[in-house]
Amino acid sequence: MRVLHVISEMGSGGAETLVAGMVSRGEEYGWTSAVASGGGFRADALAADGTPTFPVPLARRSKVGVLKAAWAVRRAIARFRPDVVLAHNVGASVVARLALAPGRRRPLLTVFHGVAAADYPAAARILRRVSDRVVAVSPATADRLTASGLDSPTVVRNAVFARPPVFGRAEVRASLGVPERTPVALCLARLEPQKRHDVLLDAWAAVEGDAVLWLAGDGSLCADLERRSEALGRRIEFLGTRTDVPDLLAAADVTVLTSDWEGLPLAVLESLAAGRPVVATNVGGIAEVLAGGGGIVVPPADPAATAEALNTLLSDRLTRESMAAEGLRSIERDYDAHTLMKTYDELLRLTLGGER
Template identity: 40%
Template sequence: MPDGEAAVSPRTEAGGASIPPHRVSLLIGQLGLGGTEKQVALLAEGLRARGVGTDVLVMFEGGPHEGPLRAARVPVVHLGFRRGLADRRMPPANAAAFLRLVGHLRRTRPDVLHAFLFHSQVTAAPAARLAGVPVLVAGRRSLGDYKRGRPLVSALDAVATRMTDHLIANARAVAEDALRDRYVEEDRLTVVPNGLPASAFEPMPPAVLTTRLPVVLCVANLISYKGHRHLLEAMARLGRRGLPCTLALAGDGPERAALRARATRLGVDVRFLGARTDVGRLLARADVVALPSLQEGMSNAVMEAMAAGRPIVATEVGGTGELLRGRGVLVPPADPAALAEGIERLVTDPASAAELGRRARAWSAAHLSADVMVERHVRIYRDLLERRRPDAVRPPGTAGARG
């Protein structure tokens, strides 16, 4: 199998009589700065550019991607849900929001409803059936760790998945994890890697960051599974070895206070930059990019660093190995010693670091184009619509058999 191809893939090329999608609705929880939100925006803009009527339905709150979507003439519809869909005592406002979603789908009559992440999928499944949407697709963006020890979440996920025509995973590791669930069949699952816009490959002026030390950049929300505490330990180790570096953390979240206190205890030079939209300029300033995550799907932060040609050290979790094997330094998760060694290797051997950066940039340009990502989605939508035709012959177990 060629490098970068999907490991799990049903038929996605329909015959000459295939039905193109006229309208697609994308359902997501919010439009913040996360990787999934970025991919939804890229997909929506790409579909719109191809003449597919597209809207983005937001369950909870908007965010920075809303303005660019509207500028691209992609409507953004706020549904007014409240958090707590997986709680036994659901907020009453969600009943009205659910009816609002069903009413919108009935009025706009999309060919495809594509839901992203858990809350959207469990909401989309009954809504699509009530509204008569022909095809329901769900995006799998991460491993199933969020379901562990949460029986209600697991049960909702199982029911919603059985009601869904097709699943699209963004990494082979995510697809393989999904297949371990008894209710996910291989012929209802396709791998489509994330995409990068052309702007990710354009040179950027470096951001201003005053330091004489090598700069290690980490772009990730400050939440526990991103593994920042292990990166801080690694930076402290480097300092004790006589190789102090400045750590720049781009992102925000609930771990900020604890990480700041830990950095002070360890004596590490850390710059908490907060949520940033100028990641390209930060990458241009970085000597090394590090991602110490304990779990990942397909990391947008790693992809963007690859497009910028930066040397990267990252934990081999989820789809990160698929991106960086032979093009970066991979280390085990929760291992500060290995993380420190990886950073040291890149900082002390600039020629090797530059070569890894060149390989990463070339591979990402060939395999991670947003245009390719959008086109693969269009093919899947067309194939599923073709299978929904009354006269289509559907082998047992194929997608499109939803009643």
């Protein structure tokens, strides 16, 4: 089965991580994979490993941009000749539908990673028109799509494609100038409005002791957040886009995510798989992931609750270890990469067989 993934970019986000993992494991299930995207370090890594990659200009929600992106994806389809197209999120699905020329019928499946609450009705309306099947990455996301008018989205929970760290805790901390015993919280998130780093910085002002906050990611809010952090008088390190997430997780004590909305963030799953407890907002599928332990769920836009949770975990090693063990059990039980790949393989082959 020849599978073409269409996605806006292949940088450090969760959807990009999922695509890279699915491509890397696809051969085990009889897939020949390719990726059409706006590029990024994950696309470069896949190309270096021999995966066909095709450049697609970012659509940027303009009609001209969408048409240019569709023409690029059409060229990728002509060259790669996929059996099925797997589009990640709504914009990529629109582009892929426009790119699929009349004639030979190639199914288009959408993997829906989530949108802001106000955007669900529009997303459901578009996906009804362009997609042959919609896969939601968590039950919570599927429920919202259904409530917005999309019939029977399929749920396939995101999973962790584990990568071992290259360097250990002591080496990574030494490279970033952090002593061994200093508590470290790590936030793996693009510096964009959705992720609400402003809430995190307000919370960090109330975190006790000499703890250090690492912000791994880049984005449009970087300069503003750097100025804001300087006024706090606390140690906050902006690490930029990183390709060594397993190493950072090995060196951190906890991770934190203060998003306004999510689907099922890979950052949370990767943290639990690395044995790191999580403080995260109660949005999307996060509460479901942490229901069996593994971290503390806090309300969105609540710096006080976020600070209290961080203080609890950063100051209490036994609590961290207990939650880490619970998180690992959750990952092994419910978020296994083989289960994800097997389910997608069955879905794609079923759809190729003609069932919508």
